[in-house]
Amino acid sequence: MKEFTVVGKSIPRRDALDKVLGTATYTTDVKLPGMLYAKVLRSPHAHAKVIKIDTSKAKALPGVKAVLCHLDIPKNLFCSSAAAYVTTPPVKGVVDQYIFESTARFIGDEIAAVAATSLAIAEKALALIEVEYEVLPAVFDPFEAMKPESPTLHTEPEKKEGFPEYPENNIVGNKIPPVIGMGDLEVGFKEADYIFENTYIVDAVKQAQLETHGAVADINSEGKLTIYSPSQSLHPTKRIVAEALGLPLSQVRVLNPPYSGGGFGGRIGCSAKSEVITAALAQKARRPVKLILSRQEDFIASDTRHETFATLKTGVKKDGTLTARFIKVIMNGGAYASWSQDAPGVLASTAMPVYRCPNSMFEGWTVYTNRTSAGAMRGFGNPQGMFCVESQMDEIAHALNMDPLEFRLKNISRPGDAVPVPFPLVTTGLRDCITQGAEKIGWSRRVEPDRQKSTKLRGMGMGVGSHVSCSHPFHVDYSTCQLILQQDGSILYSTGVPDIGTGTSTTLPQFVAEVLGVDISMVKIVFGDTQSTPFEVGSHASRTCYAAGKAAIAGAEKIKKEILEYAADYLKLPEDDLDIAKGMVYSLSNDNVKVSLGEIALQAHLKTKQFSCIGTVPPTNALPWEAHFAEVEVDTETxxxxxxxxxxxxxxxxxxxxAIVEGQIEGALSMGIGFALTEQYQIDENGRQLYDTYHKYMMPTVMDMPPMETIIVEEHEPSGPFGVRGVGEAGLVPTAPAITNAIFNATGVRVNQIPVTPDRLLTALKNQKGISTVREDEEIYAE
Structure with a gap:
């Protein structure tokens, strides 16, 4: 195996010093000459039609330079997430938004906006806008929304023949339920000795990233827009803005400034419409415009994770072998499509490959309601799906009197297994993850406590999972980069991938440095700017190291070949006798022959030669694997x-x-704790968001973090650059079920809805039956 010099090393992050010193620049820090400040007027109603809007008083206020509402903007439907712009045929992307709406579909919907010389004037101007609403019936529950008598929130999608059972009202996008699976369910359930059926509920949660949504838009004398944005996907965002405003793509530039204060899926596309709103205001005022959402606006007017309702029916033999599984999911999409058309299919494609089950089928869809839109959030459907799958696996193991760990080892997928995803399962280190994790936590200590002797009970649980390493072939997903050898021997590496806090501005240059045999300090990176980088779909789907890393290697190998071809002629040696190490081109056969990359670059320059190339490769995909273990103590009194x-x-x-990998996993674990125990995005009976600040939304803090142990398993993935798999999202996937399964081990009570808040757990303990399993065919129960 090749010995790496740069890859596999915990090289300090390039953004670390800027962030520690407070000199890192974010969108909120951008200040341009003559800049105006924007504020947005939002609907106070969950569902209402704008009957009349009068902006004249706001326009007359001194210091106000632009006021816009639905009467003033192009009537171009768009989608503020990148989803509609990366959807592959024959599926069509859903475009269902205008910059400003004439019908509000959730509390917080954008009705109008102003740009003024100060925030105070902008806020005063908002109060001067007079709006007359016709309040319409609202619906918040997806099951209610599907009923024919419920209000239809958008144009009803066409029903596909052959699926007469498909509910017609308020379904997002897809014309048929995204059915995914393999085998024959009827045969599989007939082969089963026992059949388990369970229903689970996962509450909506928020990304709650540190930097609130926002953007700054500038406009030049030719009408070209330059937009500073914290977006995770700059090139797709460029297209969103262009289509919303009816502009050519060449008239829009989008760039990070260069840092983004977290994304977690909430910025795959626009940052809560900020880019299109500031762009429209800049066009009107002919001046730069800045919009930074307040924390409250961020909570109520940007995407959440999907509230999810899932029913799992699973057949199993007496020896614990799975024979059949059917998963049906309904997801609450909120007011606009965002990523909702894709969410059920992603849930299926990530939850179903983990276990060998020859007869498996998934059916699911997402439903419009008058809630804040749901979209992408770290794991994107997978955390919901694996909470359900791993909860049921634990219940089945308990019912069969099997060790949950042994039950999982018996059923996990293996290399070469048929899996219901459109790419092969080539390698997996899941077995190693399970065995090493179990040893580290001390799984052999796991017992059922004596629940009569103490009100504080300890338990241990586990959960496993997979994910993806990019979004191919479900979406357009490919990376492109440019490499240039500069005259001092350094490499200028340009990529459209942003660094949203994941360390990509460090790890991607490591790929380049490794291939070219140079010190990491000699790779200079330009990132996150549509004007100076070739197309790149962005940072999401755990794809950056896997997909952008492949492009980086491809580009580095191409420019290396160019350099060695030139050096062979320059040194009068065969090309195959040359290589590069430590920034020097050297002879493999003669230790005395070597020349620096700087000298090669300069000599080539003097002969009108520039070393430059584009790196891109056809997309593939691969499954990462993870196993999480939790030990908890439950106070049955509180x-x-x-x-x-x-x-x-x-x-x-x-x-x-x-070090960056460990940081990603540990950060995901902290989010998983909140997902399991405390975080929930709830509304009142009128659709008003109840938890709209950090003070109300119960995220774990550093004081809530337990001791955490990260184990890195490296099972080479042939399709990945240097064997890489995705890692960014996987750490969130099995955390919640590991915790809730530990609660079950401690108490003997199952709560099938997360978060497991104290009131939910106390109710379950009081009932002493949990909210748990239904059985068919045999005298067996998962308690």
Whole structure:
């Protein structure tokens, strides 16, 4: 195996010093000459038609330079997420938004906006806008929304023949339910000795990234827009803005400034419409415009994770072998499509490959309601799906009197297995993840406590999962980069991938440095700018190291070949006798022959030669693997759950930068704790968001973090660059079920809805039956 010099090393992050010193620039820091400040007027109603709007008083206020509403903007439907612009045929992307709406579909919907010389004037101007609404019936529950008598929130999608059972009202986008699976369910259930059927509920949660949504738009004398944005996908965002405003793509530039204060899926596309709103205001005022959402606006007017309702029916033999599984999911999409057309299929494609089940089928869809739109959030459907799958796996193991760990080892997928995803399962380190994680947490200590002797009970649980390493072939997903050898021997590496806090501005240059045999300091990176980088779909779907890393290697190999071809002529040696190391081109056969890359570049320059190339490769995909373990202590008097320790074992293929990989996993674990125990995005009976600030929304803090152990497993993935698999999202996937399964082990009570808040747990303990399993065919129950 090749010995790496740069790859696999925990090289310090390039953004670390800027962030520690407070000199890093974010969108909120951008200040341009003559800049105006924007504020947005939002609907106070969950569903209402704008009957009349009068902006004259706002326009007359001194200091106000632009006021816009639905009467003033192009009537171009668009989607503020990138979803509609990366959807592959024959499926069509859903475009269902205008910059400003004449019908509000949730509390917080954008009705109008102003740009003024100060925030105070902008806020005063908002109060001067007079709006007359016709309040319409609202619906918040997806099951109610599907009924024919419920209000239809958007144009009804056409029904596809052959699916007469498909509910017609308020379904997002897809004309048929996204059915995914393999085998024959009827045969599989007939082969089963036992059949388990369970229903699970996952509450909506928020990304709650540190930097609120926002953008700054500038416009030049030719009408070209330059937009500073924290977007995770700059090139697709460029297209969103262009289509919303009816502009050629060449008239829009989108760039990070260069840092983004977190994304977690909420910025795959626009940052809560900020880019299109500021662009429209800049066009009107002919001046730069800045819009930064307040924390409250961020909570109520940007995408959440999908509230999910799932029913799993699973057949199993007496020896624990799975024979059949049917998963049916309904997801709450909220007011606009965002990523909702894709969410059910992603849930299926990530939840179903984990276990060998020859007869498996999934059916699901997402429903419009008058809630804040749901979209992408770290894991995108997978955390919901695996909470359900792993909860039921634990219940089945308990019912069969099997060790949950052994039950999983018996059924996990293996290399070469048929899986219901459109790419092969080539390698997997899941077995190693399970065994190493179990050893680290001390799984052999796991017992059922004596629940009569104490009100504080300890338990241990586990969960496993997979994910993806990019979004191919479900979406357009490819990376392109440019490499230039500069005259000092350094490499200028340009990529459209942003660095949203994941360390990509460090790890991607490691790929280039490794291939070219140079020190990492000699690779200079330009990133996150549509004007100076070739097309790049962005940072999402755990794809950056896997997909952008492949392009980086491809580009580095091409420019290396160009350099060696030139050096062969320059040194009068055969090309195959040359290589590059430590920034020097050297002879393999003669230690005395070597020349620096700087000298090669300069000599080529003097002969009108520039070393430059584009790196791009056809997309592929691969499954990462993970197993998480939790030990908890439950106070049965208060319902409080204390996490004693967490262990996370991940097969990442190859850790390009182990410290960054560990940081990604540990950050995901902290989000998983909130997902399992405290975080929930709820509304009142009128659709008003209840938790709209950090003070109300119960995210875990540093004081809630238990001891965490990260184990990196490296099972080489042949399709990945240097064997890499995706890692960014996988750490969130099995955390919640590991915790809730530990609660079950401690208490004997199952709560089938997360978060497991104290009141939910106390109710379950009081009932002493949980909210749990239905059985058919045999005298067996998962308690």
């Amino acid at each position: 319902g409080q759950v204390e996490i004693i320790q967490l262990v996370a074992a991940h097969d990442v293929g190859k850790a390009i930068n182990p």
